[in-house]
Amino acid sequence: MPHATRRAILCATLAAALCGASAATHAQSDPLPSWNDDTAKKSITDFVGRVTKEGSADFVPPAERIAVFDNDGTLWCEQPAYFQLMFAIDRVKVLAPKHPEWKTQQPFKALLAGDMKTVAAGGMKSIGQIVAVTHAGMSTEEFSRTVTDWLGTARHPRFKRPFNELVYRPMLELLAYLRANGFKTFIVSGGGVEFMRAWVEKVYGIPPEQVVGSSGEVKFELGPDGKPVLIKLAKVEFIDDGPGKPVGINRFIGRRPIFAFGNSDGDRQMLEWTAAGGGARFMGLVHHTDAGREYAYDRQSHIGKLDKALDEAAAKGWTVVDMKRDWKRIFAFEY
Amino acid sequence: MPHATRRAILCATLAAALCGASAATHAQSDPLPSWNDDTAKKSITDFVGRVTKEGSADFVPPAERIAVFDNDGTLWCEQPAYFQLMFAIDRVKVLAPKHPEWKTQQPFKALLAGDMKTVAAGGMKSIGQIVAVTHAGMSTEEFSRTVTDWLGTARHPRFKRPFNELVYRPMLELLAYLRANGFKTFIVSGGGVEFMRAWVEKVYGIPPEQVVGSSGEVKFELGPDGKPVLIKLAKVEFIDDGPGKPVGINRFIGRRPIFAFGNSDGDRQMLEWTAAGGGARFMGLVHHTDAGREYAYDRQSHIGKLDKALDEAAAKGWTVVDMKRDWKRIFAFEY
Numbered sequence: 001m002p003h004a005t006r007r008a009i010l011c012a013t014l015a016a017a018l019c020g021a022s023a024a025t026h027a028q029s030d031p032l033p034s035w036n037d038d039t040a041k042k043s044i045t046d047f048v049g050r051v052t053k054e055g056s057a058d059f060v061p062p063a064e065r066i067a068v069f070d071n072d073g074t075l076w077c078e079q080p081a082y083f084q085l086m087f088a089i090d091r092v093k094v095l096a097p098k099h100p101e102w103k104t105q106q107p108f109k110a111l112l113a114g115d116m117k118t119v120a121a122g123g124m125k126s127i128g129q130i131v132a133v134t135h136a137g138m139s140t141e142e143f144s145r146t147v148t149d150w151l152g153t154a155r156h157p158r159f160k161r162p163f164n165e166l167v168y169r170p171m172l173e174l175l176a177y178l179r180a181n182g183f184k185t186f187i188v189s190g191g192g193v194e195f196m197r198a199w200v201e202k203v204y205g206i207p208p209e210q211v212v213g214s215s216g217e218v219k220f221e222l223g224p225d226g227k228p229v230l231i232k233l234a235k236v237e238f239i240d241d242g243p244g245k246p247v248g249i250n251r252f253i254g255r256r257p258i259f260a261f262g263n264s265d266g267d268r269q270m271l272e273w274t275a276a277g278g279g280a281r282f283m284g285l286v287h288h289t290d291a292g293r294e295y296a297y298d299r300q301s302h303i304g305k306l307d308k309a310l311d312e313a314a315a316k317g318w319t320v321v322d323m324k325r326d327w328k329r330i331f332a333f334e335y
Numbered sequence: 336m337p338h339a340t341r342r343a344i345l346c347a348t349l350a351a352a353l354c355g356a357s358a359a360t361h362a363q364s365d366p367l368p369s370w371n372d373d374t375a376k377k378s379i380t381d382f383v384g385r386v387t388k389e390g391s392a393d394f395v396p397p398a399e400r401i402a403v404f405d406n407d408g409t410l411w412c413e414q415p416a417y418f419q420l421m422f423a424i425d426r427v428k429v430l431a432p433k434h435p436e437w438k439t440q441q442p443f444k445a446l447l448a449g450d451m452k453t454v455a456a457g458g459m460k461s462i463g464q465i466v467a468v469t470h471a472g473m474s475t476e477e478f479s480r481t482v483t484d485w486l487g488t489a490r491h492p493r494f495k496r497p498f499n500e501l502v503y504r505p506m507l508e509l510l511a512y513l514r515a516n517g518f519k520t521f522i523v524s525g526g527g528v529e530f531m532r533a534w535v536e537k538v539y540g541i542p543p544e545q546v547v548g549s550s551g552e553v554k555f556e557l558g559p560d561g562k563p564v565l566i567k568l569a570k571v572e573f574i575d576d577g578p579g580k581p582v583g584i585n586r587f588i589g590r591r592p593i594f595a596f597g598n599s600d601g602d603r604q605m606l607e608w609t610a611a612g613g614g615a616r617f618m619g620l621v622h623h624t625d626a627g628r629e630y631a632y633d634r635q636s637h638i639g640k641l642d643k644a645l646d647e648a649a650a651k652g653w654t655v656v657d658m659k660r661d662w663k664r665i666f667a668f669e670y
Contacts, residue, residue, distance in 0.1 A: 193586070250475055251550060254544055269563065
């Protein structure tokens, strides 16, 4: 299918999902048509019903209906590797002709030879070097363009689609359903905030100012034409993961969510922080159980490891979405 | 006047200002009744008219109508000292009985003796020590409560009113006018973000998630009851002033404002950053020219120094509000 056609279909699908005007056999009144009528769906609709019903003991005023979502593995796919890492690898390949020294320098030499084992063996140092050359030394606007360009050309190795089509349709419906019920939806992700802001508004309907993520430092400078620019530096400013998630929520949002969704141990503290507030709370985890339609992984996975948070969810009665059981469709392009 | 009565009047005044239903002699259709019909007011209404008119060459879609406001000296008074500094000084006095060592330790000894000259002579080191004991070593919620308590009891030395009543009525009208025209209003202030978030939503109608400010680090911990808490640390995380303002805008908002208002050289880069975007732009400065009704200060002031930005405004045609000439009323309590 040509890219333009695929894009048009995706847009129509998204529009349908966002408007709740799905052509599926379900009644038009079902706001979550891609969810099977099971425990997970019921726990969501019950919660939303309780906090939005005026006069109910659990009623929450609209201004306080803050919902936070992890991104990688919660709103879009994160396999076989974080998509932002795939972006960085592709960027190294694009930039290589201008960097003849990479032919002998690690981790670039290994990366360009496709030897990911050697790259991985370099650990955080290697990743830091790759991020430095692909995410720094340019203006914020130039970086945003490289992300947009990449999304326009790169394809997922298994699904052969642009990476930003690999978003979960049930979660798009959930975002729209929450917003229709007066919630303000935020992303709180370990991913780079500027990497996400380049595309999340179109795909999720979440504006840049509602995206919390990891970030590098930027510096205000006057460009050669006297115009101010913000230059991205190769220095980490904030890691929005694990205990960093409640810290990021406090810093950027300034109030405690009443609804939080994640999929890994990196989301555990965000869910604990959400749970510890007064009144009705919703804590959810996406459990990747569907190797056929997507991927199946949890306690042993290098990416999106879900172990302690899964035990805590069972102990505390948090909602665990079993992708295979709970979702009729997985991706936005399935219709 | 009893505090409750005063509060009721302020609330009614704010409600009237926010609804545009002012009882003033002006036509109900005037969204800025506290502004004299002069150049400054006209430059604002002209700009808003152009960017909101569909089909106009200057039309800006609602999602991109980002308006940013400095706080100290732009939305509320900043004399005779930043109100947050007054809060810190009052807190030192409240905490002193638990700190007998302060009787001999500077800058606390001088502060408790009312010797502000010695405190000031200690420069940033003194201020850092005062901030450390008043803004750290407690949970974010405890800190928020101390701010709310302080606003309930402390009074401005000249106006004898709670500090959060010393907000500029013309600017409340402007915030409401912009929001009625589809703008999203943000604070971008050198003040502490958690200090502001304790009260700005009630007073300005700006929610916590639309407040950008300076911040200290916080740490996620499990409290003695096993409940997670965020503890404020005595370490500066970010200074949202000067070149830090465009950096803060990029970090928190993630897109460039089309409307920016400040009052000092600390707002210069924010206005330059706003001006450097494509399409129609509004850059404004409040010039404190009214010693009778408020204060008069600019190039020589230690607080809210307005020197280079004033020259730049003249050179570039930015709007300069002359408080004495442009504002019929100054404070929210004048009606």
